[in-house]
Amino acid sequence: MSSDSISSDRGKSTRGxxxxxxxxxxxGVSIGTVSKAMNNSGSLRKETRERVVEVAAxxxxxxxxxxxxxxxxxxxxxxxxxxxxxxxxTMPIVEGLEAVLAARRIAVFMCNATDDAExxxxxxxxxxxxxxxxxxxxxxRADRRPHIDLGVAGVPTxxxxxxxxxxxxxALVPDDEGGSRxxxxxxxxxxxxxxxxITGPEHFEAVRLRRDGYxxxxxxxxxPVIDRFYKPGDWSEAYGRQAVADLFSDDGExxxxxxxxxxxxxxxxxxxxxxxxxxxPGEVSIVGFDNWEVIAGAARPPLTSIDLNLRELGAExxxxxxxxxxxxxxxxxxxxxxSLVLRASSDPNTKN
Amino acid sequence: MSSDSISSDRGKSTRGxxxxxxxxxxxGVSIGTVSKAMNNSGSLRKETRERVVEVAAxxxxxxxxxxxxxxxxxxxxxxxxxxxxxxxxTMPIVEGLEAVLAARRIAVFMCNATDDAExxxxxxxxxxxxxxxxxxxxxxRADRRPHIDLGVAGVPTxxxxxxxxxxxxxALVPDDEGGSRxxxxxxxxxxxxxxxxITGPEHFEAVRLRRDGYxxxxxxxxxPVIDRFYKPGDWSEAYGRQAVADLFSDDGExxxxxxxxxxxxxxxxxxxxxxxxxxxPGEVSIVGFDNWEVIAGAARPPLTSIDLNLRELGAExxxxxxxxxxxxxxxxxxxxxxSLVLRASSDPNTKN
Numbered sequence: 001m002s003s004d005s006i007s008s009d010r011g012k013s014t015r016g017x018x019x020x021x022x023x024x025x026x027x028g029v030s031i032g033t034v035s036k037a038m039n040n041s042g043s044l045r046k047e048t049r050e051r052v053v054e055v056a057a058x059x060x061x062x063x064x065x066x067x068x069x070x071x072x073x074x075x076x077x078x079x080x081x082x083x084x085x086x087x088x089x090t091m092p093i094v095e096g097l098e099a100v101l102a103a104r105r106i107a108v109f110m111c112n113a114t115d116d117a118e119x120x121x122x123x124x125x126x127x128x129x130x131x132x133x134x135x136x137x138x139x140x141r142a143d144r145r146p147h148i149d150l151g152v153a154g155v156p157t158x159x160x161x162x163x164x165x166x167x168x169x170x171a172l173v174p175d176d177e178g179g180s181r182x183x184x185x186x187x188x189x190x191x192x193x194x195x196x197x198i199t200g201p202e203h204f205e206a207v208r209l210r211r212d213g214y215x216x217x218x219x220x221x222x223x224p225v226i227d228r229f230y231k232p233g234d235w236s237e238a239y240g241r242q243a244v245a246d247l248f249s250d251d252g253e254x255x256x257x258x259x260x261x262x263x264x265x266x267x268x269x270x271x272x273x274x275x276x277x278x279x280x281p282g283e284v285s286i287v288g289f290d291n292w293e294v295i296a297g298a299a300r301p302p303l304t305s306i307d308l309n310l311r312e313l314g315a316e317x318x319x320x321x322x323x324x325x326x327x328x329x330x331x332x333x334x335x336x337x338x339s340l341v342l343r344a345s346s347d348p349n350t351k352n
Numbered sequence: 353m354s355s356d357s358i359s360s361d362r363g364k365s366t367r368g369x370x371x372x373x374x375x376x377x378x379x380g381v382s383i384g385t386v387s388k389a390m391n392n393s394g395s396l397r398k399e400t401r402e403r404v405v406e407v408a409a410x411x412x413x414x415x416x417x418x419x420x421x422x423x424x425x426x427x428x429x430x431x432x433x434x435x436x437x438x439x440x441x442t443m444p445i446v447e448g449l450e451a452v453l454a455a456r457r458i459a460v461f462m463c464n465a466t467d468d469a470e471x472x473x474x475x476x477x478x479x480x481x482x483x484x485x486x487x488x489x490x491x492x493r494a495d496r497r498p499h500i501d502l503g504v505a506g507v508p509t510x511x512x513x514x515x516x517x518x519x520x521x522x523a524l525v526p527d528d529e530g531g532s533r534x535x536x537x538x539x540x541x542x543x544x545x546x547x548x549x550i551t552g553p554e555h556f557e558a559v560r561l562r563r564d565g566y567x568x569x570x571x572x573x574x575x576p577v578i579d580r581f582y583k584p585g586d587w588s589e590a591y592g593r594q595a596v597a598d599l600f601s602d603d604g605e606x607x608x609x610x611x612x613x614x615x616x617x618x619x620x621x622x623x624x625x626x627x628x629x630x631x632x633p634g635e636v637s638i639v640g641f642d643n644w645e646v647i648a649g650a651a652r653p654p655l656t657s658i659d660l661n662l663r664e665l666g667a668e669x670x671x672x673x674x675x676x677x678x679x680x681x682x683x684x685x686x687x688x689x690x691s692l693v694l695r696a697s698s699d700p701n702t703k704n
Contacts, residue, residue: 077461077482091443098464102471105478109429110462112450119454126457130429237650264650271652295646298589298616300623 018059027055078321079109079127081120083162084140088292089310093138093161096314104322106133117146128155134321137162141204156324160317161310163333170324171333172317174308176206179338180213183259183287183306186340188221190347192257192285196229198243198269199261207232207261210289214259229255240268248276256284263288263295266303270345274300286345301344308338370411379407430673431461431479433472435514436492440644441662445490445513448666456674458485469498480507486673489514493556508676512669513662515685522676523685524669526660528558531690532565535611535639535658538692540573542699544609544637548581550595550621551613559584559613562641566611581607592620600628608636615640615647618655622697626652638697653696660690 020038024031029052036042037052044052055061078101084090098108109127113120127135134155139145139162147166159171180197187195197214200207211232215225231246233239240260248254260266266288273280280286280301288296291307313336320330344350372390376383381404388394389404396404407413430453436442450460461479465472479487486507491497491514499518511523532549539547549566552559563582570577583598585591592612600606612618618640625632632638632653640648643659665688672682696702 080462087443088440091439094462095464098462102463102475107461107463107478107482109459110432110446110450111454111459112447123454126459130459264646268650294616298620 018061020061022059023052023056023061026059027052074133074325075131076105077107077109077130077132078134078136079111079123079130079132080136080138081111081113081123081127082138083113083115083120083145084138087140089140089161089308090138092310093314093317096311096316097136097160097318098314100315100318100322106322115140133325134158136160136317136321137164141206144205156321158317158321158324160313168331170320170330172313172320173333173335174310174313175335175337176209177213177216178335179289179306179308180210180259181217182213182338182340183289184214184217185221186287186304186346187257187259187285188217188223190257190285190349193223194226194229194253194255195223195257195259196226196231196247196255197259197261198231198233198240198247198265200232200235200265202232210261226253228252232261235262235264237264237268237271240265240270241272242268244269244272244276248273248278258284258286260286260288263290263292263299263303263305266305266345267295267299270299270301270303281344281346281348281350283348285348287340288345291341296341296343299345304343304346305341306338307341309336312336370413372413374411375404375408375413378411379404426485426677427483428457429459429461429482429484430486430488431463431475431482431484432488432490433463433465433475433479434490435465435467435472435497436490439492441492441513441660442490444662445666445669448663448668449488449512449670450666452667452670452674458674467492485677486510488512488669488673489516493558496557508673510669510673510676512665520683522672522682524665524672525685525687526662526665527687527689528561529565529568530687531641531658531660532562532611533569534565534690534692535641536566536569537573538639538656538698539609539611539637540569540575542609542637542701545575546578546581546605546607547575547609547611548578548583548599548607549611549613550583550585550592550599550617552584552587552617554584562613578605580604584613587614587616589616589620589623592617592622593624594620596621596624596628600625600630610636610638612638612640615642615644615651615655615657618657618697619647619651622651622653622655633697633700633702635700637700639692640697643693648693648695651697656695656698657693658690659693661688664688 020031020034024034029048033044033048034052036044037049038056080094082090101108109132111123113123132155135157137159144163144165147164147169157169159169161173163171163173184195195218197211199210202208211230218225231243233243258269260269266286270280270286273284278284286303288303288305291305296303296305316336324330372383372386376386381400385396385400386404388396389401390408432446434442453460461484463475465475484507487509489511496515496517499516499521509521511521513525515523515525536547547570549563551562554560567577583595585595610621612621618638622632622638625636630636638655640655640657643657648655648657668688676682
């Protein structure tokens, strides 16, 4: 392949884009000279280089990133493969990632595999063919997944809100146990002593980690861990309502605080307590999880919630990938801190 | 730039990927011959071509899409620029778009401009530098926006869930008026005669179009258009509750059906009627808009809603872009049909 074949092919392209050949003709130099001038390579007389750059600018000729990346052996692109079909968890992650990479002029290929291993393999194959400088995998949930076989041509890879079964792979996930501990300690700090935990199905690692955080916080505070106050189920408002019906119907001791596994469960719980004419937060304090504004903000009362800081998780994935592309070796599972966002549902002393 | 420089640059690349030079050495041919064999170009003896392909396969050598695209003058990439920071409206659109393009082995660069014109210009510049074959613009709302100046190097461009001020540009948006007419006619078909419309702020084109659809459906059915039953405001549950308080507090005639501008308004309206002990759908029927499962499905009762068919909108954008890349001229604003999704909130004869 010669510069000539490149430029003539470019000339053939249907877009009105000026070609390297146009620049050469107007500058009165060879195509090779234009290539040297634009890539700042080879030995050229200063005036020649300047004339070429001038003409190129005048024509609006864009030095072709494709050709340049062949010179650099870097494509300034990374691939993002999501198994969440770009859902509400991946969205903020993707935003944080894209912002960090865009600042480095690295463009992101997005591919949606939605739990289809064969489709995922095709995406990886295609991305490798495009010589991406790195890969990011994200998923609907942060559980462990089979690692990606990148064959001979491995590239820096980051799993974010996802984990790999390869212990050496870099994985960034929220600190679910720490977040749940934060929620529980918040209710304890408000004087709540009988805390229930209504959450999702236990086959989610996040559910098991949040349960542990809730129990440890109670134990550390010298409060009882009451088995019937731990209610795994599912992630819906309907389940939140049902769990409250269970907890508050029987004659036994009633909770005075609810640590919920997500904002939908918390919202359902708040509605059910409203129907039972139990005041939130006056009689029962509630903390949600995810800090999903559209649910937490619209609930009555609005929900204090745990924020997973997903945008920062994505930004950190971007920064880590850049370090790996620059040659650093990174690996292991890193759990990034969650934070507590106060609204009206937890503190009995706030007036809604 | 010669094949030699390409291969040696590839050789320099830090990844273990086999290079065109490796293939040439093992096949005992020149790099130019490998290039011809892999690109099926030039005149080669059949045995030679076969030997090269064999060796390449054995080495796991990927014919480099970058180099190939220089030959084809096509990059098999398109750029997607979102001003919705990848929100819940753009995500299904992106999914539909990506699925259609992936089937054609066209990869999607995603860029997030979030209403920052300068950032958008940088993204476009960068994407043009990567010689994308097409561009897709999407936004938080389907209103008209300044068209993108692609300079000399214009490429096929589609606006989806967005419009351009360039009348020749292709724009795909949902048929908001038709969707609102669908919702209104549904309530009329259930025997409702005093229909109110609670919706978002009028500076949204969608709000004005949905208002028109609501009014036309009433007029066509010979039902009165009551001014105080039209309540533009904002998109929140809180506003839905407030609007119901207004409509049902005074002594005037009360609505027996609510056409709501989105599911959050509809959900707030349902909660407010519940608090007023007015039965939904027994006494008042409600239809939402957007068919956002997490809101419509969790509402009490679950909401009948209008689906914007965003995934199909994205798929159609992908199909249109491919036709334009293949040389067809497409343009104008196309409004794709919405559909009615039945849940419990509208039909007084269904039991929840």
